[in-house]
Amino acid sequence: MPTLITVAPTGAETTKEACPTLPTTLPELVETARRCQDAGAAMIHLHIRDAEHRPTLDVGRLRAAVAAVRAETDLVVQLSTGGAVTDPFEDRLRVLDAEPDSCSLTMGTVNFGDDVFANPWPFVTRLYELTQEREVVPEFELFDLGHVAALHRLLDTYGLPYGGRVHCDLVMGVPGGMPGDAATLVAAVQALPEAVTSWSATGIGRTTLPVALAALSCGGHLRVGMEDTLNFARGRPVRHNDELVARAARLAELAQRPPMSPGEARDLLNVKP
Ligand code: KMH
Ligand code: ZN
Numbered sequence: 001m002p003t004l005i006t007v008a009p010t011g012a013e014t015t016k017e018a019c020p021t022l023p024t025t026l027p028e029l030v031e032t033a034r035r036c037q038d039a040g041a042a043m044i045h046l047h048i049r050d051a052e053h054r055p056t057l058d059v060g061r062l063r064a065a066v067a068a069v070r071a072e073t074d075l076v077v078q079l080s081t082g083g084a085v086t087d088p089f090e091d092r093l094r095v096l097d098a099e100p101d102s103c104s105l106t107m108g109t110v111n112f113g114d115d116v117f118a119n120p121w122p123f124v125t126r127l128y129e130l131t132q133e134r135e136v137v138p139e140f141e142l143f144d145l146g147h148v149a150a151l152h153r154l155l156d157t158y159g160l161p162y163g164g165r166v167h168c169d170l171v172m173g174v175p176g177g178m179p180g181d182a183a184t185l186v187a188a189v190q191a192l193p194e195a196v197t198s199w200s201a202t203g204i205g206r207t208t209l210p211v212a213l214a215a216l217s218c219g220g221h222l223r224v225g226m227e228d229t230l231n232f233a234r235g236r237p238v239r240h241n242d243e244l245v246a247r248a249a250r251l252a253e254l255a256q257r258p259p260m261s262p263g264e265a266r267d268l269l270n271v272k273p
Contacts, residue, residue: 002260003252004221006200007036008045009241011227012084016053022226024049026068033069035242040249040259043076055084057091062098074262076271078102081127085115089123096134101271105138107147111176128154132162135272140168143177148191155195163270165197169223173207180207182214189218198268202228216255222248
């Protein structure tokens with residue numbers, strides 16, 4: 001099985017001031033998308049920024065970002081519905097108006113450093129119904145084992161996603177969520193619903209490499225990017241997202257599970273043609 005590499009280049013937490021190499025403008029995002037595709041990525045998980053580099057869920061800007069990435073690459077375009085911890089639920093639901101191929105869908109509330117990333121059950125179910133109505137493939141974000149239990153409940157109650165595939169991403173190493181280590185990854189994978197057809201894992205900060213290596217050996221896919229880690233190694237900042245993608249691609253090659261193409265990713269996730 002080839003490896004789906006997703007790049008999450010920006011996130012909502014790091015400021016441009018703190019990290020000038022973070023892609024925040026549309027030209028920077030498109031350049032990043034192109035280089036990351038060349039390095040082995042097949043999907044992009046997008047957060048966007050406003051003219052002052054602040055996180056925004058403005059639908060016009062989201063639409064423009066989706067169109068620009070589609071015009072310049074073949075990447076599967078996934079928009080974040082998580083946004084920033086301060087974003088209202090209504091704005092997060094409106095992300096689907098930008099008509100992405102895929103969207104993130106976090107399966108429960110989690111402490112997020114000093115903040116709370118709120119995902120109450122009525123919001124989760126409303127967003128899920130909206131993905132089904134709008135024919136957008138969700139990626140279920142699992143920050144904790146309780147989120148795996150919530151995924152069982154969601155699929156049992158509301159049925160399969162649009163496209164019939166169930167893809168999730170284990171987000172590990174967030175202060176407040178599950179730790180980023182091999183034992184926890186195995187426990188989470190063993191607890192996944194049978195309906196899950198593919199899963200990836202991402203390790204935040206210094207858990208990036210242990211989580212990627214564990215995921216590859218357990219048959220999982222990879223998500224990497226500056227949303228999740230700003231250091232390539234101790235004391236060595238990431239210069240460009242494509243370095244993280246290229247390293248993930250090398251690991252995947254070593255595991256004899258080379259990176260899949262965007263076309264193969266479309267087939268895997270069964271996104272809308
Ligand atoms: N920025 C975090 C609060 C997602 O993209 O769906 C949420 C997040 C998850 O990044
Ligand atoms: Zn995100």
